[in-house]
Amino acid sequence: MSRAAKRLKMVLNHLDHPSTTLIASSTSAPSVSSHCTLPLRYTLDNSILTPGQRIFYEENGFLLIKNLVSAEDIEKFRTEFERICRREVHIPGLIIMRDVVIAKSEFVPDQKAVSKLQDFQEDPELFCYCSLPQILKYVECFTGPNIMAMHTMLINKPPDAGKKTSRHPMHQDLHYFPFRPADRIVCAWTAMEHIHQRNGCLVVLPGTHRGTLKEHDYPEWEGGVNKMYHGVRDYNPDLPRVHLEMEKGDTVFFHPLLIHGSGMNQTQGFRKAISCHYASADCYYIDVKGTTQEKIEKEVQEIAARKYSLDNIKFQDTWALRGRLVQGERTSI
Numbered sequence: 001m002s003r004a005a006k007r008l009k010m011v012l013n014h015l016d017h018p019s020t021t022l023i024a025s026s027t028s029a030p031s032v033s034s035h036c037t038l039p040l041r042y043t044l045d046n047s048i049l050t051p052g053q054r055i056f057y058e059e060n061g062f063l064l065i066k067n068l069v070s071a072e073d074i075e076k077f078r079t080e081f082e083r084i085c086r087r088e089v090h091i092p093g094l095i096i097m098r099d100v101v102i103a104k105s106e107f108v109p110d111q112k113a114v115s116k117l118q119d120f121q122e123d124p125e126l127f128c129y130c131s132l133p134q135i136l137k138y139v140e141c142f143t144g145p146n147i148m149a150m151h152t153m154l155i156n157k158p159p160d161a162g163k164k165t166s167r168h169p170m171h172q173d174l175h176y177f178p179f180r181p182a183d184r185i186v187c188a189w190t191a192m193e194h195i196h197q198r199n200g201c202l203v204v205l206p207g208t209h210r211g212t213l214k215e216h217d218y219p220e221w222e223g224g225v226n227k228m229y230h231g232v233r234d235y236n237p238d239l240p241r242v243h244l245e246m247e248k249g250d251t252v253f254f255h256p257l258l259i260h261g262s263g264m265n266q267t268q269g270f271r272k273a274i275s276c277h278y279a280s281a282d283c284y285y286i287d288v289k290g291t292t293q294e295k296i297e298k299e300v301q302e303i304a305a306r307k308y309s310l311d312n313i314k315f316q317d318t319w320a321l322r323g324r325l326v327q328g329e330r331t332s333i
């Protein structure tokens with residue numbers, strides 16, 4: 001470790017309050033851009049993240065860790081995904097989603113039609129991902145020790161059918177969540193194969209986690225948009241973007257206010273990634289009435305009413321039902 005890094009580490013280790021201000025001159029932290037004062041509020045003090053990693057997340061709202069999930073584990077998730085697609089297993093609560101173009105056409109070529117699995121918390125094989133110790137070790141840096149797995153997905157981005165519907169519009173995940181504080185929520189997203197620009201990698205707008213929750217709508221795309229794929233309203237395509245190219249097993253952790261999306265899949269393969277949104281069990285639910293989240297609340301309630309054959313299900317209950325404790329104590333949500 002360089003002298004500068006050691007000094008930073010010392011400073012960081014002595015910070016016990018998130019609003020403490022760190023003075024980082026450009027000489028002591030060469031990776032930091034023009035900012036010279038940095039309030040540490042997005043990461044917690046522990047010995048896992050290096051000072052450089054902590055500062056990177058504070059500034060950019062994401063952190064990419066190479067080679068975090070083994071090829072064997074990924075193979076296990078892939079096998080289970082295929083069994084689900086062949087309908088060999090039935091998982092309670094699981095949503096099997098098809099791309100809008102396929103869903104709206106009469107021709108349904110079975111497993112190739114699945115674009116996403118959502119809510120696999122009742123599948124022990126897939127849920128294994130959410131409890132991987134090497135993932136939780138990082139998650140704890142953002143959530144603290146009491147950890148809930150709130151939302152699970154396996155995304156199988158299909159080859160674009162020519163309508164650009166394989167894109168995921170630019171959005172903030174917090175738009176979907178009626179719990180806070182946002183800084184104690186983090187997404188882990190793992191590449192199940194080499195993911196690059198041509199097969200539709202994640203695209204992020206670094207630093208946008210420092211902004212607020214924006215208004216979201218369905219984008220006005222000619223070829224159609226997938227159900228629930230809301231995007232930031234008035235998205236400005238000129239903002240600086242970073243394409244996150246990842247190898248199999250690489251994992252990115254990102255903040256729920258970070259604006260991100262993914263491009264279309266211009267290959268013939270099905271681009272696979274597995275992800276979990278974690279929150280501190282100490283988070284609390286909020287009422288989204290009168291906020292920009294009211295529309296998504298309504299949409300979720302409609303789907304939940306059908307799925308659980310219940311009317312009047314509360315938005316926060318749909319989350320409390322799906323959430324699973326993966327570390328520590330279930331203190332609140």
Ligand SMILES: CC(C)CC(=O)SCCNC(=O)CCNC(=O)[C@H](O)C(C)(C)COP(=O)(O)OP(=O)(O)OC[C@H]1O[C@@H](n2cnc3c(N)ncnc32)[C@H](O)[C@@H]1OP(=O)(O)O
Binds near residue numbers: 095103118151173
């Ligand atoms: C941070 C994180 C939370 C961000 C996100 O995850 S954003 C995405 C969130 N997505 C979800 O929560 C899952 C939403 N999807 C679903 O609930 C389901 O897949 C549904 C869209 C309701 C389809 O359910 P399913 O049981 O398969 O029903 P059917 O096949 O009978 O279709 C029912 C009607 O829905 C339509 N549909 C199906 N898939 C899609 C689609 N991808 N995009 C748009 N419309 C779709 C389908 O055409 C049918 O419409 P009608 O024929 O009734 O008009």
Ligand SMILES: Nc1ncnc2c1ncn2[C@@H]1O[C@H](COP(=O)(O)OP(=O)(O)OP(=O)(O)O)[C@@H](O)[C@H]1O
Binds near residue numbers: 219231243260
């Ligand atoms: N008009 C738009 N509104 C909202 N999001 C958009 C719009 N156009 C593209 N995006 C989003 O921007 C991100 C990048 O998409 P796109 O497929 O254009 O990337 P790309 O092909 O890697 O880059 P390029 O712009 O060079 O083609 C995706 O999240 C995509 O859904």
Ligand SMILES: O=C(O)CCC(=O)C(=O)O
Binds near residue numbers: 155
């Ligand atoms: O895998 C992707 O394309 C991104 C999905 C995503 O951001 C989401 O579902 O919230």
Ligand SMILES: [Fe+2]
Binds near residue numbers: 171260
């Ligand atoms: Fe997202």
Ligand SMILES: [Mg+2]
Binds near residue numbers: 263264
């Ligand atoms: Mg493009």
